[in-house]
Amino acid sequence: MGKTCKVVICGMKGVGKTAILEQLIYGNVNLKTHFYPTIEDIYVANIETDRGTKERVCFYDTAGLEPPLTGEFKGPPQSPTMQLTANQVLQRQYLGFAEGYVMVYDTTKPESLDVLMYLKKDIDRNKDKKEVVMLVIGNRTGPDDVNSLENTCSKAANWCSREKVRHFEIGEGSFKPNQGVRECCQTEKIK
Numbered sequence: 001m002g003k004t005c006k007v008v009i010c011g012m013k014g015v016g017k018t019a020i021l022e023q024l025i026y027g028n029v030n031l032k033t034h035f036y037p038t039i040e041d042i043y044v045a046n047i048e049t050d051r052g053t054k055e056r057v058c059f060y061d062t063a064g065l066e067p068p069l070t071g072e073f074k075g076p077p078q079s080p081t082m083q084l085t086a087n088q089v090l091q092r093q094y095l096g097f098a099e100g101y102v103m104v105y106d107t108t109k110p111e112s113l114d115v116l117m118y119l120k121k122d123i124d125r126n127k128d129k130k131e132v133v134m135l136v137i138g139n140r141t142g143p144d145d146v147n148s149l150e151n152t153c154s155k156a157a158n159w160c161s162r163e164k165v166r167h168f169e170i171g172e173g174s175f176k177p178n179q180g181v182r183e184c185c186q187t188e189k190i191k
C-alpha cells in the first residue's frame, strides 16, 4: 500500500457532496436519505485502482460555499482580484494541501457552476508548484432546463475542456451516484 492521498470534495452548498461520498463509501443513500449541512468530515477509503493496486484515500468533505449572488459578483468570475466573503471561498487550510480536488455542481443550479469557476481559480492560485488532480462532477438531481439556451451541463463541459479538467455527470435524475464516482477515482488514478 502506497502513501495515503488527500482529496478535498468542494462546491456550493447542497449540491450533493456528502451524498456522493456516502454512496461511494457506504452505498447507503436513497431518495429518502437526508443529510445535514457539513462542517467538516473525513472519510478514509481503500480504493482499487485500474492497475490492480489498492490505494488509501482520505476524502475531506467540506462545508458548502455560498453562491456569489449580488451585484458585480453575480455570474462567473470577472476579475481575479474580486473580493469574496469567507463563506464564498474554500477554507484556507484546504488550499495547497491535497493531491486531488473533486469539485461538485448540481446540473439544475447554474450558480453552482459559477461557484466552481471561482473555486478553481482559487485552487490554481494557491497550489504553488504542487501537481494537483482536479475533476468536476455534475450531480443530476433533475431534468435539464429546456428553456435555457445552453444548459448547465454543456456549459460545464465546455468550461472543463477549456480548463483541461475531466468532467463527469452522475445521477441521471435518479439517485445513482455510485458508478460515476467509482469510475472517477479509478480513471484519474489519484495517487
Ligand SMILES: Nc1nc2c(ncn2[C@@H]2O[C@H](COP(=O)(O)OP(=O)(O)OP(=O)(O)O)[C@@H](O)[C@H]2O)c(=O)[nH]1
Pocket: 012, 013, 014, 015, 016, 017, 018, 019, 020, 031, 032, 033, 034, 035, 036, 037, 038, 039, 062, 063, 064, 065, 139, 140, 141, 171, 173, 174, 175, 176
Ligand atoms: N434527488 C436527489 N437528491 C439529492 C441528490 N444528491 C443530494 N441530494 C439531496 O440533497 C440534499 C443535500 O445533499 P448533501 O449531500 O447534503 O449536499 P452537500 O453538498 O453535502 O451540502 P452541504 O454539506 O450543505 O454543502 C440531501 O438531502 C440529499 O439527500 C441527488 O442526486 N438526487
Ligand SMILES: [Mg+2]
Pocket: 017, 018, 019, 035, 036, 037, 038, 061, 062, 064
Ligand atoms: Mg455536505
